[in-house]
Amino acid sequence: MILNKSDLVGLAESFGIPPRETLLLLAHILSTNYTSLFFAKETHIPDVDYRTFLDYLRRHSTGEPIAKIIEKKEFYGLEFKTTRDTLDPRPETEKIIDLFREGYPDTTVSLGILDLGAGTGCIGITILSLYPAAECTFVDIDEKALNIARYNSENLGVSSRSKFIESDWFSMVEGKFDAIVTNPPYVREDYDLRGGTLFDPPLALFGGFDGQRDVHNILRSATKYLKTNGILIMEGLEISGLPYILKMGEFSANDR
Template sequence: MTCLTISSALESAVTILAAAGVDNPRIDARLLLCHTAQIEPATVISDPDKKLLPEDVRTFEELIERRVRREPVSHLIGEREFWSLPFKVGPDVLDPRPDSETLINAALKLIDNRSREISVLDLGTGSGCLLITMLTELPYATGVGVDISERALSVARINAEANAVSSRASFLKSSWGELVNERFDLILCNPPYIAISEFENLEPEVSQYEPEIALCAGDDGLQKYRELASEVFRLIVPNGFAVVECGRGQLASMVEIFSNEGLQLRERHTDLGGIERCGVFGR
């Protein structure tokens, strides 16, 4: 790729990505070009003949080569949007997914007064997207994000600072709630729920570049729910709620596991694709 204008660089990149079998090659190429050259998407349309700096062309070439190897765009630019908020991401955390915004919608519907003090626990916080998003929506809420990975917690702390909620968020290294000794009004959790046998069939962007520990959950994909059920019961206040994500066709199994520990399903919510994506539980 020796192109020096926006349009020629873009078209060359689209051709390369399409030949490599990358989905949505034009979208990816445009995102990477805008990131590299520090230009707005509108500029790609309004000024296609604008010349690119040689160093930007070299960087763009490198990013396209990495995308050909199926490295996610979010990793290449270092950021993923969730709930219209920016989140730093990378190989140490699961990328925030639009499907997980279902949990935020479900949780906010449970809160009739957003100006009251609410305590939030995010089990398996990863990038911190669930906890941080809730704290941006609830100005008087405080929360704790828990993760077994210290590297993930480092990312979550950066994201809390970037989204101006670090004064109301704390982060703790723990296996689920093992080291947590208080109860919370609201518990959020997006646990691993992929069966080990399904992992290799995931798209390369996921299986090769995202942490397996944040994805896999035993032979049937339900192991983490079994670990979580008693913890959620212990950590939730009597009138509190837990909002827990699940995969396609898993809600009934999750409800059975949780009910065996004294948790009752209060609500179920579907994502934009019509898949049952989370359950709301209470004691």
């Protein structure tokens, strides 16, 4: 099958999908990049890939996010595998990394980090990639999510500094950490999900009747697992209905 630019635009229109997203899906299938497809006069698509392409277009036209279809999502410049068992990393969560970097400007310092509710592992793995002497313990209650975090840790070259624990928050966690980083579920249980969120696992989203159950659980125990001057950086405390990043404790890497 050979498609030119106007064939692709027509296909995009028939599925009600923006042409850019159509090219992103095709680029993934053909293992090429968006720019080469954008500038190509014609694109040769093997039959088997064309069938996959139509299937992806159909799925995306029902609202399934591109990240769920191609099973990857970029976070802080790194590429993470994501599946139906993990929350797709969100741009707003990158703020946790920014806060961490503000607190620990010396990237050579050796730190013990706890990533609670790891999902893809995007928070802890990104920190490990920025801090070569840091180690991270990844916790999730869902074994399948933890396996994806393990895969990402290996794929992104930080597995020798990663540990994985299947645990209901702190229940199986031992020791004290320099930093706890977490983006727990914080959606109210009666919230009517829309769009791409419908494809994320409910376990990653819902935090009880007011959305704050897990936030409070973590806040209640966090200080027990933090070293003196340790910090907790958490997304999810709802203030005026907006996600909020909470930073607790004092940064003082030199005093530990």
